Amino acid sequence: xxxGLHDSQIANPVIRWIDQRLPVFTMMQKEYGVFPTPRNFxxxxxFGALAMINLVxxxxxxxxxxxxYTPHVTMAFDSVERIMRDVNFGWLIRYAxxxxxxxxFIVVYIHIWRGMYYGSFKAPRELLWMLGVVIFLLMMxxxxxxxxxxxxxxxxxGATVITNLFSAIPLxxxxxxxxxxxxxSVDNPTLNRFFSLHYLLPFVIxxxxxxxxxxxxxxxxxxxxxxxxxxxxxxxxxxxxYTIKDSVGIVVYLMxxxxxxxxxxxxxxxxxxxxxxxxxxxxxxxVPEWYFLPFYAILRAVPDKLGGVLLMxxxxxxxxxxxxxxxxxVRSLRFRPISRVLFLLWTINFFVLMWCGAxxxxxxxxxxxxxxxxxxxxxxxxxxxxxxxxxxxxxxPESIAVAxxxxxxxxxxxxxxxxxxxxxxxx
Amino acid sequence: MRKIQALLLVAGLLGGGLxxxxxxxxxxxxxxxxxxxxxxxxxxxxxxxxxxSAQRGFQVYKxxxxxxxxxxxxxxxxxTDLGLSPDQVRxxxxxxxxxxxxxxxxxxxERAGRVSDHFRRPFANDNAARAANGGAFPPDLSxxxxxxxxxxxxxxxxxxxxxxxxxxxxxxxxxxxxxxxxGHQIAMAPPLNDGQVEFAGGxxxxxxAMARDVSTFLxxxxxxxxxxxxxxxxxxxxxxxxxxxxxxxxKRKIWADAH
Amino acid sequence: xxxxxxxxGTHGDHPGSTKRDFLKLTAVAFAAVGxxxxxxxxxxxxxxxxxxxxxxxxxxxxxxxTVGQAVTVMWRGKPVFLRHRTEEEIAAARAVPMxxxxxxxxxxxxxxxxxWLVVVGVCTHLGCxxxxxxxxxxxxxxxxxxxxxxxxxxxxxxxxxxxxAPLNLPVPGxxxxxxxxxxxx
Numbered sequence: 001x002x003x004g005l006h007d008s009q010i011a012n013p014v015i016r017w018i019d020q021r022l023p024v025f026t027m028m029q030k031e032y033g034v035f036p037t038p039r040n041f042x043x044x045x046x047f048g049a050l051a052m053i054n055l056v057x058x059x060x061x062x063x064x065x066x067x068x069y070t071p072h073v074t075m076a077f078d079s080v081e082r083i084m085r086d087v088n089f090g091w092l093i094r095y096a097x098x099x100x101x102x103x104x105f106i107v108v109y110i111h112i113w114r115g116m117y118y119g120s121f122k123a124p125r126e127l128l129w130m131l132g133v134v135i136f137l138l139m140m141x142x143x144x145x146x147x148x149x150x151x152x153x154x155x156x157x158g159a160t161v162i163t164n165l166f167s168a169i170p171l172x173x174x175x176x177x178x179x180x181x182x183x184x185s186v187d188n189p190t191l192n193r194f195f196s197l198h199y200l201l202p203f204v205i206x207x208x209x210x211x212x213x214x215x216x217x218x219x220x221x222x223x224x225x226x227x228x229x230x231x232x233x234x235x236x237x238x239x240x241x242y243t244i245k246d247s248v249g250i251v252v253y254l255m256x257x258x259x260x261x262x263x264x265x266x267x268x269x270x271x272x273x274x275x276x277x278x279x280x281x282x283x284x285x286x287v288p289e290w291y292f293l294p295f296y297a298i299l300r301a302v303p304d305k306l307g308g309v310l311l312m313x314x315x316x317x318x319x320x321x322x323x324x325x326x327x328x329x330v331r332s333l334r335f336r337p338i339s340r341v342l343f344l345l346w347t348i349n350f351f352v353l354m355w356c357g358a359x360x361x362x363x364x365x366x367x368x369x370x371x372x373x374x375x376x377x378x379x380x381x382x383x384x385x386x387x388x389x390x391x392x393x394x395x396x397p398e399s400i401a402v403a404x405x406x407x408x409x410x411x412x413x414x415x416x417x418x419x420x421x422x423x424x425x426x427x
Numbered sequence: 428m429r430k431i432q433a434l435l436l437v438a439g440l441l442g443g444g445l446x447x448x449x450x451x452x453x454x455x456x457x458x459x460x461x462x463x464x465x466x467x468x469x470x471x472x473x474x475x476x477x478x479x480s481a482q483r484g485f486q487v488y489k490x491x492x493x494x495x496x497x498x499x500x501x502x503x504x505x506x507t508d509l510g511l512s513p514d515q516v517r518x519x520x521x522x523x524x525x526x527x528x529x530x531x532x533x534x535x536x537e538r539a540g541r542v543s544d545h546f547r548r549p550f551a552n553d554n555a556a557r558a559a560n561g562g563a564f565p566p567d568l569s570x571x572x573x574x575x576x577x578x579x580x581x582x583x584x585x586x587x588x589x590x591x592x593x594x595x596x597x598x599x600x601x602x603x604x605x606x607x608x609x610g611h612q613i614a615m616a617p618p619l620n621d622g623q624v625e626f627a628g629g630x631x632x633x634x635x636a637m638a639r640d641v642s643t644f645l646x647x648x649x650x651x652x653x654x655x656x657x658x659x660x661x662x663x664x665x666x667x668x669x670x671x672x673x674x675x676x677x678k679r680k681i682w683a684d685a686h
Numbered sequence: 687x688x689x690x691x692x693x694x695g696t697h698g699d700h701p702g703s704t705k706r707d708f709l710k711l712t713a714v715a716f717a718a719v720g721x722x723x724x725x726x727x728x729x730x731x732x733x734x735x736x737x738x739x740x741x742x743x744x745x746x747x748x749x750x751x752t753v754g755q756a757v758t759v760m761w762r763g764k765p766v767f768l769r770h771r772t773e774e775e776i777a778a779a780r781a782v783p784m785x786x787x788x789x790x791x792x793x794x795x796x797x798x799x800x801x802w803l804v805v806v807g808v809c810t811h812l813g814c815x816x817x818x819x820x821x822x823x824x825x826x827x828x829x830x831x832x833x834x835x836x837x838x839x840x841x842x843x844x845x846x847x848x849x850x851a852p853l854n855l856p857v858p859g860x861x862x863x864x865x866x867x868x869x870x871x
Contacts, residue, residue: 039685060728064728064731067731067732068731068735078499078500081500081569081570082500082735082737084652085500085505085651085652085736085737086735086736086737086738087731087735087736088727088730088731088733088735088736089726089727089728089730089731090731090735091652091656092656092659092727093727093728093731095656236685240681241681241682241685244674244677244678244681244682245678245682247674247677247678247713247717248671248674248675248678251667251670251671251674252671254667255664255667255668255671258660258663258664258667259660259664261660262656262657262659262660262661262663262664263472263657263660265656266573271573271574271575271576272574274570274573274574274649275566275574276567284609502737502740504736504740541743542740543737543740543741666716666720667720669716670713670716670717670720673709673712673713673716674713674717676709676713677709677710677713680709680710
């Protein structure tokens with residue numbers, strides 16, 4: 001600290017001048033250059049970076065779409081078709097945005113799944129996890145409102161059904177719904193405010209994402225073994241090891257994304273949303289977008305309106321308290337044989353719920369949904385607390401380095417992988 | 428080994444997520460049988476539109492469908508993308524009387540169509556369309572193949588799917604039995620008859636042939652970007668494939684001393 | 687902590703270093719090209735869309751416009767001035783010596799038929815609409831148009847004569863489709 005300036009280590013005089021006054025370069029170097037990262041990540045640890053990339057793609061394509069879109073009930077559908085037909089590369093940008101939403105949920109679901117499997121939500125990372133759940137909720141709200149904007153039949157009826165969920169709240173429910181709509185049904189005021197909020201929320205998400213990452217960089221990352229790094233031999237600098245590993249994942253992710261956008265752009269959509277919204281006719285079978293299906297199945301599994309809404313809300317709110325439901329000190333399910341099996345069954349059950357959500361609300365799907373819903377909640381509320389008490393975990397490895405490199409990591413002599421490297425000269 | 432396991436899991440989750448959800452939508456069939464695959468070229472993964480068939484399909488639309496069905500997203504200028512010459516398109520547009528205005532006196536007036544005009548709509552508004560069709564609204568056909576399960580196959584099946592009602596099925600007054608329409612009772616009378624449209628060059632004009640042509644035209648109208656989209660997609664996937672190999676080799680190199 | 691960490695690029699004496707550097711360079715170059723290419727659609731979408739480019743040419747019935755009268759029509763979102771000029775106005779426009787003009791152009795080069803002057807009515811200075819179409823408007827010092835924003839004067843051939851505007855009012859592409867009708871664009 002000389003004269004109030006940051007003591008920058010950067011050699012380039014121009015960057016150094018900036019860095020002394022605003023040490024963003026030092027910060028980037030610290031957080032993404034040399035940041036000590038467990039050396040044993042598998043490819044599941046790509047998905048945080050992928051989600052970040054996906055958020056950027058959504059915001060960039062979304063801002064462009066907003067330049068051409070008209071949020072008015074008589075023009076919204078046609079303005080989207082105009083984007084598809086007349087705007088240069090409009091079809092590419094719109095399909096990238098629509099399928100980007102699906103990709104975002106695929107990525108985030110895997111990211112959440114990884115956190116659950118390897119116990120990333122456990123102390124000291126509870127708040128990091130909870131911020132993630134906040135991001136997930138904001139994503140759901142954003143995706144829902146975005147789906148309304150093309151003003152097709154599914155947009156309209158999806159908006160009607162989902163906003164009507166709030167009418168289940170005793171006493172004030174109907175008033176809340178009227179306030180959400182800005183009228184007595186889903187109509188132009190609803191479309192306008194959804195457009196406004198759909199534009200706003202991604203930036204709120206960005207803010208929470210920064211908190212999420214800030215919290216991550218305080219506790220450091222979890223890893224597939226679920227044991228904390230004990231020293232430098234257990235970690236690698238983020239760059240270049242994980243920048244390159246993330247790059248591999250990003251290319252694979254982009255390929256999946258490209259297959260959807262260029263060869264099956266409407267595969268995950270619903271044909272009814274290419275029919276302009278008609279408040280007089282409900283489609284024969286309304287389904288939400290695929291990423292909401294498990295929760296939609298929980299909603300419909302309950303024969304009571306308020307009960308269904310509460311249970312659906314509860315299925316997500318439950319994630320907030322997950323760090324306290326799972327009382328086991330062992331993080332990674334690799335070392336918890338019973339929990340591991342039960343969690344994989346829970347995962348399959350999640351897909352069963354997803355499948356039920358897409359089916360009409362009739363037997364046997366209702367019964368299957370009910371059983372699946374019980375399994376979903378039973379895992380969190382019964383199995384996890386019991387397992388924490390009674391399950392005998394397998395012995396944990398001594399350290400990450402021992403697990404990765406074998407016993408030689410313990411011996412004297414230079415270790416591979418730059419563990420013995422000199423102080424950084426560049427990076 | 429762990430790595431491979433993890434990758435397999437990712438692939439499984441992706442595949443499970445996609446296949447678990449999407450075909451579930453398709454299974455929502457409600458009484459109508461799945462439209463058979465009519466073997467359209469554009470339904471193949473790298474397929475393109477048969478321009479000659481789509482041009483004939485436009486003629487079918489113009490001479491038959493357009494008396495009830497609008498195509499509000501379409502402009503006459505779009506027909507140049509179908510392979511018609513600018514002069515042909517100008518003549519087609521000029522053959523329609525378009526309502527324009529208001530003029531300086533505040534009145535609407537009719538004028539010959541221009542290439543920058545939307546396809547003329549058969550009815551002034553939706554209510555007029557409904558009133559003229561016994562209460563059944565003839566849907567807009569601009570994106571019809573995207574708006575129906577089965578796409579062009581469904582349109583083709585519907586147009587060729589008129590049958591005598593099976594024994595025991597009573598068809599309501601003003602309705603027609605169709606094997607592929609959800610619920611089987613459709614207000615639209617069989618629109619095509621053998622030999623109804625005379626094609627230049629004497630292309631076949633059976634109901635089957637015309638249904639095929641008009642389905643091709645409607646698929647093109649719904650997704651005019653399809654060919655450009657697939658062509659760009661191939662390039663991008665090749666590019667990403669090479670980049671992926673490079674990234675993976677670089678990753679292996681960098682990680683070589685860390686294991 | 688940093689002293690125990692590996693750093694990239696400190697393996698200069700490593701046998702595989704040349705290969706790695708070449709690989710890395712190629713990969714980075716590829717990624718850079720890809721990133722560059724993906725920018726193009728986002729720039730391209732800013733250009734006028736196809737429906738805008740295809741906007742109708744404007745047909746004007748000039749039969750009712752009497753000598754000395756002017757009308758304004760919209761073409762591509764901009765006003766186009768049509769003036770049925772008097773003999774005096776034509777004579778005045780043709781009498782001007784070229785060296786007096788800021789943006790020299792003969793009147794003959796600016797009209798297809800002498801009585802009919804067709805120009806885009808947007809001041810070449812900063813885009814205001816000059817006055818002079820209505821009989822009551824000020825027409826400037828040269829009997830043509832006067833831009834109230836910054837005081838540019840145009841003559842009866844719509845050429846810039848005085849004021850900050852650099853160029854004459856542009857003549858759009860147009861054609862006489864009959865003796866009493868023109869099509870602009």
